Amino acid sequence: MITRKLAAALLVATGLGWAAVPKAQAEDVTINVWTHEADEDAKVAFRELAAKNLEAAHPDVHVKITWYEKNPLLAALKTALPAGQGPDVLYVEPDWTEYVEAGYLAPLDDLIDWNNIEPWARAVWVVNGKTYGVPQEAYTNEIYYNKDLLKKLGVELPANAQFTQSQFLDLVKKAKAAGITPIAQGVGDRPFPGAYILGEALLRKLGKDDYRKLWTGSLSFEDPRVVDVFKWTKELVDAGAYPKNFMTLKLGESHYYFYTKPGALMLPMGSWYTGRAFVPEDKGGQPKDFPLGVMQYPAMDGGACNQCKTSAVGASFAINSASKHKDIAAEFINAMSTPEMGKRWIETVYLQTGIKADVKSFSGPYAAYFTELMERQKGADYFIGGPRDLTRGECKDSFAQVMNSAFPGGLLSVDQAIKMMNTACFKG
């Protein structure tokens, strides 16, 4: 009897409590965001600031950001989205084309303030006339080098910062003879860095159109120009361009290898190099007085476009098509994409962006670096997107195994590498 009375009292109390919940609270909306790059402090601060700004402007909106490493993020998305679950806003990259094809991303054309986004960056995310992602990070492929070591080798960088292919080969040989690792690169945990030199050389040799054809299967890897580039790269490999632990050296370790221990002459990398290098030294960043320089990838003999350069969009954000709060999710993305935030991105992340930002002069400890980086962009003819953005399935896997890893790792001859790539990619 006592139990029944107690239960009744609880029911009444619960009912009263429910009724007493203020209406405003019941209408509060929480936007869930799943994003990668937890290990890059500047990007974390940037996105959290945008969330705070949105929450300040809309007190009834809350933003919950969940930080992932890339692979766990992919695994989570690939199970959550087909189940109709997942976040409202998700981190995406342009080569994740399957999300668009499967209909998991909402078209953003009418949701986002596109006046704040660079049209070339938006174009990366346009599929069949609709835009599915908002580009935040943009980058170019560069060769970072140690100015002191270059001087020590008695080599001067040409005025246009671009060696010829034979000069570059000589530079590698000189460095090796002097006991300096020429190129600090490793493929232990990434499917692309080993192919920087080879990929950029192919772009310059073939020009933009044929380069695209190569990756989309309508130009054979047996094309004599492609074979020439593979042969030149093989000469670099045989000259000892890469470290002995190339196959297992991880991306973060290759940065440390380059600027701290044991030190190397060059590090080909996307300009997101700064995310790891421009952090305090005790967190793995480069020493404050490190003589960092930026050079162009070498010009190819008979190259169709030696001024060509890869520019790509990296970190982007999209809205889950199953989200019940698309408008508010778009507000969060808009909050990350204002000109002020674009300026902040450049000044704190030291990286290009797809957000329109009016930055005429640079200040801060890395101003000289950013000025040099912008200098290297003068006269550049950009090819938007990299091999991983353009390939899929077997071709993409072969790119990772052959061009990224085994060929620069010295495990394959030119003929073997060409044959494997052609089998996987060329559609005839």
Place this chain on the structure above:
Amino acid sequence: MTERAPCGRAAKRFPPGGLDARRASRATLIILLAPALLLYAAFMLYPVLRTFWNSVHTIKPNNVPAFVGLDNFRELLGHDWVFWKAVGNTAIFAIVATIADVLGGLLLALALFSGAPFVRFLRVVWFTPVLMSYVVVGIIWVWIYDYDWGLANVILRAIGLGSLEQSWLGDPHTALWSVMATHIWKWLGFNMIIFLAALYALPADVLGAAELDNCGWFAKLIHIIIPMLRPTILNLTVLSFVGKMMIFDLVWIMTGGGPLWSTETVSTYVYKRAFDWNTFDLGYPSAIAVLWFLIILAFIFGLTQIMRQRDRLEF
């Protein structure tokens, strides 16, 4: 009387047969089993059935499944050379590492059983890797195998065998064996403990009788100990073999299946096709999983049949 009272009360509250499952009503049984059955159905049965269903479908863009019959299996068996490479690697891994695991575990257990010095210390040292996660083990061994500063090459250089230094995980000829060595290092201790428990459970009178008959140490091992350990050996062999047929974690952490697919296993290939192939189509990877499931099932069935003749398996 006073001391027996609680039993008497219990007898009144639970009449004879009240707690006997054989006499419980069907409704009671269903209520008691339901939570476990629901969990099993949700997390085991449904995923398995769904995988079978997926294997004969292709999930087209916009998540519309299309029935493709046995096309995925035809493609897999007829044209997918990476799958066959993965099958070969997995078979080598499962056979070699199982033999090494079981034999190694037996040898370590015999060493401890025979009263080697520092028995307690060695038991802890040899068993510790079992307690470590694959992630930790993988990272430690990637460092050990590093060409420049890894312990393996440092030792080789120190003892004048610098010519043998290798990029252990970077060379297709050594990568699979290097991963296998790591796996064996991790699991030897587990087999050792199981064997040790079995050794201590051997009847002392049989071993004593053998000693009275002047049976030597080696003869005792061959003719008495190993035959009596046969059920344990068989159980560990089957468990170890099945576990290695599904090897994923360590390979993924150490090599990701490379270089040049030399460490690709069936499980890593399924993962790549499912999550790293720019597609949401789970049809093809499900076909691989189904085929491999049937192969493992056949192996277990075969081994069970062989062993049932003389020994009862305990897994």
